[in-house]
Structure formats: C-alpha cells, structure tokens
Amino acid sequence: MELLSCPQCAQVVYFDNDVCLSCNTRLAFDPGPLAMVKADVDAVMCKNASNHSVCNWTALPDSSFCLACNANKTIPDLSAHGNLSRWRAMEQAKRRLYYSLRELGLVEVSAQPFPERAPPLRFQFLGATANRPVTTGHEDGLITIDIAEAEDAERERRRDALGEDYRTPLGHLRHETGHYFWLLLVDSVNQHDGFRAIFGDERQDYSKALKHHYEKGPRADRQDCYITAYASAHPHEDWAETFAHYLHIYDTMMTAQEIGFIPLVELDGQTLVEMWIPLSVRLNLLNRSMGVRDLYPFVLTKPVRDKLIYVHEAIQRSR
C-alpha cells in the first residue's frame, strides 16, 4: 500500500484515519485515485461512515455507499450487543482487501459485463445466534463471514483448535475472495488445463476431500507442496489459500517498496516471490525482537512459488 498524506498539511496518515492528528482536518479515502481527500469538502462520504462510523471512504458517484460497502448484501443485526464493533473490524479488513483489488485491476475485472460467466461479488456479514450458526465461505459470488472472527479471543481459540499458524479477518476475506476470482481468472476464461497442471483436478469430490482432510489430517506431501495444511484439502482450497497469500505478499511488498525497505523494481511474479523470501525473514526477525509471533510463518517451497507465480500471471492476463 502507498503512503497516504493529509490533503491539508501533508502529514503522513494511516489508511483507516478519518481525521488528521496533526491539523484536525476530517479525512476520507477516495478509492478512485487511491488518495486521502477532505471529508464532505472534496467528496460525499459513504453512508456507513455517517450512519455507523464503520467506514472512511467516499461514496461512489451513483450510490450512497463506497466501492467496498456497496458490495454488502447483508450486514449484522446491530441491535445485538457487540455486533457493531465486530462488523467495524470486518469492514476495516474489507477496505484493505479492496485497495489491493483496485490496484491489481480486479475490481474492473469483476465489473465486466459478462453475467453469464460469473455473478457480482457480494458480502454478507452475520453473527451466529442460538438457532442459526454461521459458516464462513463463498458460493456463487456471495461471501459469508462469521463476524465472531473479528474478536481476538474467539479467533485465537479457533486458530489454536485448528492448528493454524495465521488467522485474521483480512486472511478470511482474501481467501474467500480467491474462490470468487477462480471463477473469473480460471473458469470463465477456460484456463482449466493450466490450472490443473499446477493445482490438480478441481473436479474431484469436494465434500469427500474435506471430510478426508478433517478426519485423516493433511496429505503426506503437505510440507513440500502446499502453503498451508488446509491448502492440501482440495485444489479449490489450494487456489484460495494461494490467492490469499498472493495478496498478503503483494500488499506487503508494495508497502515495503513505498517505505524504502526494498528497492523499487518492476515486480513480475518471479521477482515478487524471490524478493519476498528474504524480506519476510527480516520481518520475522523484527517481530522476534519484539517478542511477538512471526509476521510470516510460512515456507515457500518450489511448488508453492510456482502456484504464486501462476496466480500473478492469471491476474496479469485478466487486465
């Protein structure tokens, strides 16, 4: 992500800021130019900013919502205690997701008028109730998110129970969006042969594969060929996990270039992955100095690097 600055005093500000802490100017992020503007002076704010303080983006010209909030199909029941803050954390992560989708040209790809190929991307944020559990997932362009994942204690409990190395709201959103973009970047453009050569045949029985994964554990070649244990469950999950990691790496590399941690070079797939490995090791060392968990607790083996490069190239092809 690029460094953002206050349009009034040029002080560096964070992506989520809605006020400049240096000059008190009210800020809004405009996803068109990917820049901060003066709220309500330069542009109208998203309705979710004024109504619920869950957004700091400017509204689309033809909607009362911003680009990210406009994709919401369902928001949580805000009369339930705690749901507003859970939803706010999810929207914060979703805007970061959308920043990368805008940068990569994927917002445009998903807006192309080919409804016969894929439905529009929509989100529903739900809180579980006694008689209605919520399962995070993707189906036909609709991403469902269990907002309990916005709570640190609950998410950490689930991460530990599942033996995962990393679990965040942003990770969920990037993973589920990956399933959606498989429809656009692989399926609808008939890239099945190339996909299967790298990820395996996605036509194998999904529920059987998932059942096997949860009962018998990950595949024996998990360490050598897959970014996470879950990726080894089925080619669709491998793609979604790899797509999420591509976005993790891409966004962090963009930020690293912006702040001078790595040189500004053209990032093709190979370069992106090759430069990421030493950078992620250095970032892990910084985290260890602070006594916190590794920033990137993953190993990129050759098959995993090839999958990341495949995702990069599939995105480039679509532009």
Ligand SMILES: [Zn+2]
């Ligand atoms: Zn300022």
Ligand SMILES: [Zn+2]
């Ligand atoms: Zn919004």
Ligand SMILES: [Zn+2]
């Ligand atoms: Zn998935």
